[in-house]
Amino acid sequence: MTSYVPYPKCSFHEVGGSTLDSHHGFVVEYGRDRDVDLGFHVDDCEVTLNVCLGRQFSGGDLYFRGIRCDKHVNTEYQPEESFDYSHVIGQAVLHSGRHRYGARATRSGHRINLLLWCRSSAFRELKKYQKDFSAWCGECQREKRERQRLSVAATKLQLLRRQGDNTVASNC
Numbered sequence: 001m002t003s004y005v006p007y008p009k010c011s012f013h014e015v016g017g018s019t020l021d022s023h024h025g026f027v028v029e030y031g032r033d034r035d036v037d038l039g040f041h042v043d044d045c046e047v048t049l050n051v052c053l054g055r056q057f058s059g060g061d062l063y064f065r066g067i068r069c070d071k072h073v074n075t076e077y078q079p080e081e082s083f084d085y086s087h088v089i090g091q092a093v094l095h096s097g098r099h100r101y102g103a104r105a106t107r108s109g110h111r112i113n114l115l116l117w118c119r120s121s122a123f124r125e126l127k128k129y130q131k132d133f134s135a136w137c138g139e140c141q142r143e144k145r146e147r148q149r150l151s152v153a154a155t156k157l158q159l160l161r162r163q164g165d166n167t168v169a170s171n172c
């Protein structure tokens, strides 16, 4: 193993990363007589640690397509949310569990990865009472920006109308 990744206690604050209190670990294997790829999904956790253990393989890239809350999990992605990651043996990737992603086909060889799904019971409890996840959901953020844009446009229109009324009144 060539790299070291600290336990993600202090990362991913906005998705519960600072209150992680349990985890679930497992190994995935791809190759001959095993899985080929993995479909588009989100993990059942707040933070995912994915360590590429080996062995020799080609393919198997991860394709990420934006972080989403439950309500927006099936929405479109924006071009800037598209990110591909190529596994490197001995290295790990750490990402939000709400990041939508999948694994492309392992084209040859045998790929083995260790997954650690880190969870926060406090974050899960809080989430039940929240409706706006614009702190981390890309689609909540987009909707919020759109609401703000419409509100600014409506205010501008109101001001212009008022200005017009005043001009008419002063000309009478």
Ligand SMILES: O=C(O)CCC(=O)C(=O)O
Pocket: 028, 038, 043, 050, 062, 103, 113, 115
């Ligand atoms: O194949 C990988 O590297 C990722 C596996 C994965 O996303 C999962 O098991 O949830």
Ligand SMILES: [Fe+2]
Pocket: 041, 042, 043
């Ligand atoms: Fe996953």
